Amino acid sequence: MKILIVAETDGGRVSEKTLPAIAFAQQQSPDNFTILAIGENLQCIETLTGYGAQAVLTVNHPALAKPLAERYAPVIAHHARQLGADAIVATTTTFSRDVLARVAGLLDAPMLSDIIALETANGKLVAKRPIYSANLIGTFEVEGSPVVITVRGPAWGKPNPTGAQSPVQSAEAPAAIPQRAEWLGLQGGSGGRPDLTQARVVVSGGRPLKDPETFEKYIGGLADALGGAVGATRAAVDSGIAPNELQVGQTGKTVAPELYIAVAVSGSVQHLAGMKDSKVIVAINTDPEAPIFQVADYGLVADLYQVLPELTELVKNSRA
């Protein structure tokens, strides 16, 4: 299987979010994968070069300075055709959902979204992926080539360094890049904290945190003590306590950190779908019957306002 990996970029920098897609390629086709990175004056290419790719292709063009699907998709489709790729692959993110499904449309290719396992049987690809809000796992058979695939990051993990460096090659953009939609701006960002989907530790809060200041003080305080990222439930986001991009769950982000601390999070099915692959889960909740305790490795039935300041201090002292 010849794989073309599409690197996640914001138009200027290559993101480490690409790494699970590289881990997927190492497992499926270790000797036959190429990585494509698109942007303008791309930085951090070295993020991609240590994992055995045959080549890292870079397309730099002023029209590609922001990741617009309408502009990126034809570049990817062009290189997928040139390479004769059997699979076009990226890590599942809003970037890849937006761009790669358009690539599938351009190539008239079937697409497997957010897969957690893949094998080949009788000449068909057989993939597993979460369906029905991650309440179930579906097994899908796909015919034909190429196939477009996004891989669920936590299921594939990090690639192994090979010790060698892949050659970086400058590649052409196709002659015509459509430029109808324009990028106007981006609000938000993690404010110096690690990216939620990349962080080793995530501390999440629910609606009982009352307001943005309280949320930041308690959840942000513990996250900073642990060097972690901040997450939130949909209820917390919907009630304006936390910004949208912090939402963990089926309609938000999927995270699988080494340590996930759920504070005043009841543990709805939708929230669990976004975090239950975490290595160690801690739940702190006043309700001993809260569903979050059914998935937690360590549960503490307590009022967050009473225990979080002490927990934050203990963590600070233990790390000092």
Added chain:
Amino acid sequence: MKILVSVKRVPDPYAKITPNATGADINRDGLQMAVNPFDEIALEEAIRLKEAGKASEVVAVSIGGAESQEQLRTALAMGADRAILVQTDALLDAPSVAKILAAVYQREQPQLMLMGKQAIDMDENQVGQMLAALLDLPQATFASKITLENGSAIVERETDNGIETLKTPLPAIITADLRLNEPRYVALTGIVRARSKPLETLTPADLGVQVQTRMRLVKVEAPPARKAGKRVSDVHELVRLLREEARVI
């Protein structure tokens, strides 16, 4: 301005979904069905644009068996002006759905197509983007705010990195995210009025589309369960266990 909105029939979002006896599909006995919640949001947005005088007609389209008429009647009751059912019992993959919707788009020639970012059954999040590619139209996915002005749409999009703002000329394909709006409850008068609104039935062949499904769901199973761990009595015990037993801090 005409707006086309696609509407998928899916299990009710609050229904308990389990594998059936053969494990080849879900248990559909007595399962409540509903309009895909993200499509409902797209429809609400279209109706609000009409109510604000920015659109003249809202057309709802669904693809599926005769039973999908129920969801189209819901769309009409919410405020769509007319509905189209592309009737087929074939199991369709996302590229096939996109091809049928592209044919409906060509027939209707709307200035805007709105749809949910994904359906809550297969959670693929593909059709809108595929449709935009097939029609060679600009796209704005995961919309949390849409403002129309002078033949363009300013769209705020929910991305992993924050809220991104795009400006796209129309026509375009825009997919709705959760926070775009809160759909209205359907009033009884709307249900009554919906009965007299036109609902046209077509087949993929009528639209000149040959569907070829290349992806099939062959097995459905429950995910591995995670076991509950231990209760701790206070934060001191918690920190000690996280350090000494779990070794994560």
